Amino acid sequence: MNITLRPERTEDRQSIWNVNHAAFGNDAEANLVDALRKGGFATVSVVAEIDGEIVGHILFSPVSILTSDQTIAAVSLAPMAVQPRYQRQGIGSKLVQSGLQSCRDQGCQIAVVLGHPKFYSRFGFSSDLARPLESPFGGGEAWMAIELVSGALSGVTGSVQYSPPFTA
């Protein structure tokens, strides 16, 4: 399987909507991607392509960590999706790795995610790291964080604020 990972292009938008719609089985996340892009919140948007077909997508958008005395910039991984017939073949993992690298390349220091602990922990996301961070959506063990720069979360306690499309 020859997979290409690359940043999204304008002409990919419908395919990205279709992938999210197929993977989640409804249009909520597909529309969320459109709203994030439209609002200028698509910090990193990567697609996985096989023979010209978009089979996966991952998005990272800005969040703020509000501590008692400062606001710290971070990114949220959400949503991500792989076409059902291509799942469990490693494409999602490649998207996470590529997306995190793009975030690092852009100077992002911290990422958070609300998702399957077994999956995201493979890439260094940790619920322990996220414990001092309050999620507006709850999450328990599914609420995880990763330091893209070593030590970026040292001593950081606060609440995480998402962009408006997440709370609309």
Ligand SMILES: CC(C)(COP(=O)(O)OP(=O)(O)OC[C@H]1O[C@@H](n2cnc3c(N)ncnc32)[C@H](O)[C@@H]1OP(=O)(O)O)[C@@H](O)C(=O)NCCC(=O)NCCS
């Ligand atoms: C989550 C998702 C993007 C993973 O993509 P993928 O290409 O299948 O990922 P990989 O092949 O790299 O890894 C597969 C792993 O994902 C994990 N996984 C996928 N879906 C899972 C689920 N519903 N519950 C728990 N783990 C899950 C499993 O650990 C699986 O590992 P295994 O095959 O060893 O059991 C894909 O399953 C998907 O699109 N799901 C529907 C949408 C969704 O839930 N998105 C994530 C929330 S934003």
